Amino acid sequence: MSDLLERLRGRGWRLTAQRRVVAEVLNGDHVHYTADEVHALATSRLPEISRATVYNTLGELVSLGEVIEVSTDGRAKRYDPNAHHDHHHLVCSRCGTIRDVHPAGNPLSDLPEQERFGFAVTAVEVTYRGVCPSCASA
Amino acid sequence: MSDLLERLRGRGWRLTAQRRVVAEVLNGDHVHYTADEVHALATSRLPEISRATVYNTLGELVSLGEVIEVSTDGRAKRYDPNAHHDHHHLVCSRCGTIRDVHPAGNPLSDLPEQERFGFAVTAVEVTYRGVCPSCASA
DNA sequence: GTCTTGACTTAGACAAAGTCCAATGTAGGA
DNA sequence: TCCTACATTGGACTTTGTCTAAGTCAAGAC
Ligand SMILES: [Mn+2]
Ligand SMILES: [Mn+2]
Ligand SMILES: [Zn+2]
Ligand SMILES: [Zn+2]
Numbered sequence: 555m556s557d558l559l560e561r562l563r564g565r566g567w568r569l570t571a572q573r574r575v576v577a578e579v580l581n582g583d584h585v586h587y588t589a590d591e592v593h594a595l596a597t598s599r600l601p602e603i604s605r606a607t608v609y610n611t612l613g614e615l616v617s618l619g620e621v622i623e624v625s626t627d628g629r630a631k632r633y634d635p636n637a638h639h640d641h642h643h644l645v646c647s648r649c650g651t652i653r654d655v656h657p658a659g660n661p662l663s664d665l666p667e668q669e670r671f672g673f674a675v676t677a678v679e680v681t682y683r684g685v686c687p688s689c690a691s692a
Numbered sequence: 693m694s695d696l697l698e699r700l701r702g703r704g705w706r707l708t709a710q711r712r713v714v715a716e717v718l719n720g721d722h723v724h725y726t727a728d729e730v731h732a733l734a735t736s737r738l739p740e741i742s743r744a745t746v747y748n749t750l751g752e753l754v755s756l757g758e759v760i761e762v763s764t765d766g767r768a769k770r771y772d773p774n775a776h777h778d779h780h781h782l783v784c785s786r787c788g789t790i791r792d793v794h795p796a797g798n799p800l801s802d803l804p805e806q807e808r809f810g811f812a813v814t815a816v817e818v819t820y821r822g823v824c825p826s827c828a829s830a
Numbered sequence: 831g832t833c834t835t836g837a838c839t840t841a842g843a844c845a846a847a848g849t850c851c852a853a854t855g856t857a858g859g860a
Numbered sequence: 861t862c863c864t865a866c867a868t869t870g871g872a873c874t875t876t877g878t879c880t881a882a883g884t885c886a887a888g889a890c
Pocket of ligand 4: 721770784786787813823824825826827828
């Protein structure tokens with residue numbers, strides 16, 4: 555976490571209270587907040603932070619490769635601090651809970667040459683869907 | 693195509709000019725239009741069709757399982773008439789072109805039990821990303 | 831062929847998610 | 861401490877999608 559702030563300072567980031575708070579909110583495992591959720595959490599620590607700054611900061615963190623954008627539902631994008639370990643997502647169809655998962659094998663190698671249409675394929679995103687234990691028992 | 697209209701009539705669909713035009717637009721291979729694109733194409737055949745009707749009709753086609761929604765970019769949803777053959781998507785990172793692809797193997801079985809967090813996993817979506825031949829040569 | 835009626839369509843208001851800008855504030859080097 | 865380039869802010873604006881009240885019409889009944 556302060557690793558992150560160190561890395562960012564090393565890259566010439568001017569360290570403001572707003573950026574620090576956004577970086578602090580994006581901490582933990584299985585964290586996938588929308589921009590509005592980040593803004594709400596940031597506001598509870600720094601009441602005057604603006605929506606525009608949250609969007610700006612999230613965009614910068616994505617550009618710097620410190621956070622990844624996840625779109626699992628065609629609604630708001632979610633921001634994921636787990637950018638340094640390749641992973642995919644498991645989403646509950648009822649409540650929307652998202653877990654980080656690590657499938658066996660490399661999904662990229664499952665796409666045969668004749669199915670690549672001449673593309674240079676470089677990345678793959680996998681979204682598993684199902685019902686979480688909590689929703690199943692309710 | 694007229695198969696589709698037949699099936700829909702059989703399900704009690706009232707067959708209107710608007711619905712017919714939307715169904716006609718959603719025809720072909722590798723078709724993944726946004727609602728606005730469908731509206732523009734429909735308007736060229738039936739100038740007075742409204743945005744609301746396009747959204748309504750697309751939603752109905754999705755509910756009936758005749759069209760699937762695809763979200764590959766966190767922006768507008770895309771509507772895909774290829775609903776009767778399981779497939780995944782290959783997206784050009786530059787121009788956004790989308791191709792239907794069929795990976796080898798079943799991606800669902802690649803998710804180990806201990807990575808399922810107790811979820812009942814029922815579906816998986818895979819999005820491959822890369823650069824298409826046309827963008828690569830430009 | 832005409833009538834009837836509930837389903838369908840429409841325009842426009844509204845909402846959610848995100849972008850952009852001009853004015854103001856400030857982190858950090860000199 | 862001062863300077864200034866960079867950062868923040870509120871609000872206007874855009875894109876994508878939803879909702880509703882009023883008008884229209886497809887298709888079955890006669
Ligand atoms: Mn994640
Ligand atoms: Mn498709
Ligand atoms: Zn759940
Ligand atoms: Zn391309």
